[in-house]
Amino acid sequence: MPREAMEYDVVIVGAGPSGLSTAIKLKQLDPNLNVCILEKGAEVGAHILSGNVFETKALDELLPKWKEEGAPIKTKVSKEKFLFLGKNESMSWPTWLLPSVQKNHKNYIISLASLCRWLAEKAEKLGVEIFPGFPASEILYKDDGSVKGVATLDMGLDKDGNKKDGYEQGMELHGKVTVFAEGCRGHLGKRLINKYNLDEGKSPQQYGIGFKEIWEVSDKQHQEGLVMHTAGWPLDNKTYGGSFVYHAEKKQIYIGYVIGLDYQNPHLSPFDEFQRFKTHKAIKKMLEGGKRIAFGARALIEGGIQSLPKMHMPGALLIGCDAGTLNMPKIKGSHTAMKSGIIAAETIIENIKNKTDLSIYESKFRSSWAYKELHKARNVKPSFSWGLIVGILFTGLDQILFRGILPFTLKHKHADHETLKPASKMPKIEYPKPDGKISFDKTSSVYLTGTNHTENQPVHLQLKDASLPINYTLKKYDEPAQRYCPVGVYEVLRDKDEKSPKFVINSQNCIHCKTCDIKEPSQNIIWVVPEGGGGPKYGNM
């Protein structure tokens, strides 16, 4: 049966900060445009996870009256700390010695999910149609090779692809312009980058995996407005990463950890590094006696402009971290994502009205403040490939002394899936057992995410070669999927006699972080979108 189709002026994939900004800006510029947003989460915000210390610059431009209109942006940053952690000690780094990009006194501690819900209400009031629970699963092309729109996933198929009772065919959404705003490592964005060679001449994209937990603590442990970052322990000098600890409203602490996915040791488990980090005495004292009320993880972009692909193609734009607009040294991406979305809207209006080519996006973005700050920040992350110490020294020079104007650009040399060394050549890491108070296991953590996928549906974590995990990846790398997946989706099960290992994919636990799609050494795991409404149900992450 042919699929039904709906015609829109603009179809947006993903109701995150960038996609919602595009939608709002479009309707502000032309209220008559038909704009819709597809969102794979069960509701807007359900798949949003971010620190988040928010810079309001883009929001000031988009909705200047956000304060009067009750945006969920309340807690102003009032104090900042930066700690270097050793195994048993910590050293405070004077904040006046921090590069200005890492100063946050004008910023706010927010929940990005809450902000997105608020933006979605704004968008709906302007007439944008938002469809949560409807993932875009397919890109549609016109005969001339340009993007025609997207199709939503068929719902109600069983694991073998047969129709179940409640089967509902997917449908086509055609747009004059389609905007891809899926966030980091969007599964359609990845296909577009390949098809149109959008990353030609760019460094390979760099990613990190970010964890976040929300804790409720006592008054004594809480200092609303405090922003703290750490570097050092438990990571070694060669592994890029660090923590954030934000004291938000309602006696909550947002605590998290980011680890560069260019790590080399296949024995490393990002989840366990995060859990171990919390047991450091400088951190533990803030959490002790408190209660962990939320957990989540999500991959994020670290590549900067060296890795930023072309963001336009015939019929479509790629925005936010679907392209990769996060500012790594600032540890922020919401404001640049929103700005990229605003520019997308301006570009689309010109395209629809004056038939101007979408390629004007490039020059518009290049002349924006978002591009300028990304340019200034470009050398920080690559310098850390020389190790933490040299990276910090270089960043000091580059960001404090020269303020990002050094006349060269360091390149990223490897994609993250190429950096693992063979398991036999790297030290095993013995992680302490979780105590169930400060540190936890994966099972109790995924439980907090509210993750569920309808049973008996096609597996959305696909293997290009089903025999590879056991025949190659297990032998060479001790199958790192067992460890890089933050919720234990991938397991190697063995018989009692330790023989005949079997690779198991518990896809119903997947929290859509995309780490497997990025880090698998042979790029053998393909993340495709599962049935709508599946995945985590984050509250105020």
Place this chain on the structure above:
Amino acid sequence: MKILVAVKRVIDYNVQIRVKEDGTGVHTDNVKMSTNPPDDNAVEEAVKLKESGKAKEVIAVTIGEEKAQETVRKALAVGVDRGIHVKTDSYVEPLGVAKILKKIVEKEKPDLVFMGKQAIDDDCNQTGQMLAALLGWSQGTFASKIQLKDKIVQVIREVDEGLETIEINLPAIVTCDLRLNEPRYASLPNIMKAKKKPIEQIFVKDLGVNVTNRIQQLKVEEPPKRKGGIKVKTVAELVSKLKNEAKVI
């Protein structure tokens, strides 16, 4: 034949419930809400009866705050014809709900009322039964199969002993079990069409019913944490522990 389906907005079944520190209830801020799962089955069954030509009109009704409308909207998106939202910002006990529904039944004069067997938030499992009593109608509860015959409805009930088949006269109340059917997904065009279908809004105070709560809630607290088990070496040790520590034998 006209069918009225009652739907309730509850915290989504996947969400981990958090009890408020002061013991007054559970957190609902920024929490994903959904239609009570067996209510979805009730809606599905009514829509199926309409599709097979046995029912002419299906009406969905909900009681609650402004956002409770979402559950009616969802029912409209899968084939319900129109909706009623009885607005109130306060908690209504099952008896109050039954009284409100009675008023709606008197107004709409349906032949059948469907609803979920119980709501997953308070697990009361009372509303259907109370409504049947107030109206003096027949009731078929925990239905896992419903068959309409002339002026009677055959209901297969999920009971402790197995399955019980009963025949009841119309008009009747049927409360639905999760095994009744598999609710369909709403399609995008139907969600859009649903936005244009009418939802009548009625205020509780205009119905002239007394919905004062009769139950005083003292405290809401989390169930005690489960303690880890231990391994015993011998049967004798097990018996001794059961006798002296657990004091169950």
